[in-house]
Amino acid sequence: MQPLTIFDILEIWEHGTGCSPVKQALVILSHAFPQRPAAEMVRLTIGQRDACLLQLRAMTFGPLLSGLVTCPACGERLEMAFDTSDLQATGAPFSESEISEAENIEMAFAYAPYEVTYHLPTSIDLSAIADPASACQRLLEACVRDVHRDGVAIPVSELPADALEALAEHISQSDPLVDVTLDVTCPVCQHAWQVIFDIVTFFWAEIDAWAARLMHEVHVLASAYGWREADILHMSVWRRQRYLELIGV
Ligand SMILES: [Zn+2]
Known part of the structure; x- marks a missing residue:
């Protein structure tokens, strides 16, 4: 970085x-x-x-x-x-080598009688959510891999609201900077x-x-002296400020 x-x-x-x-x-x-x-x-x-x-x-x-x-x-x-x-x-704790693994790490969450496996939310999951009204629920659904009730696979849409809420809490504890x-x-x-x-x-x-x-500073200096944008940006902050002072800005 x-x-x-x-x-x-x-x-x-x-x-x-x-x-x-x-x-x-x-x-x-x-x-x-x-x-x-x-x-x-x-x-x-x-x-x-x-x-x-x-x-x-x-x-x-x-x-x-x-x-x-x-x-x-x-x-x-x-x-x-x-x-x-x-x-x-x-x-x-975060190390750069973890980047490629993050999406592949399977997380497990139990909320009797439900058992859920999911992955932690990524930018791909967030990008897929367009409607802010249902964003939270859809984000959870996007991250869920499978859901079992009493050992039988069920669709994620059958998870009740309280289980989804507990799942959200589980995610924020597993990935604390989420919230x-x-x-x-x-x-x-x-x-x-x-x-x-x-x-x-x-x-x-x-x-x-x-x-x-x-950008305003570049505009003012370029207008006053006719310098190129790149030349102005390559100056130190100190020197740029002195020139701005000289033209009364
Ligand atoms: Zn007050």
């Missing part, structure tokens, strides 16, 4: 804007692992994918994550800050709640803001 350069960030922005988060995550990863085929990246489990994105975020923009949340009880706007290693510590929740306590009213942290949305918003700012 290699950190993103400003050239990567602009290319990711160009190819991922307007795409689904699943696709945006894959565009980002294709730049972090340029030597690995895309077919391999789509087979990462969602937990592995998110662990890679967290690590890449730390390598590119640093390990500190911060954002604003609104207290649902009193409406206070709170700034949250945490470290990528706080999340990685709770996540699945990352953070505990928050409001300092004003002491209300405590959990927020879901989604690294794809978070990282994409940063890439989007970064690329838009970079």
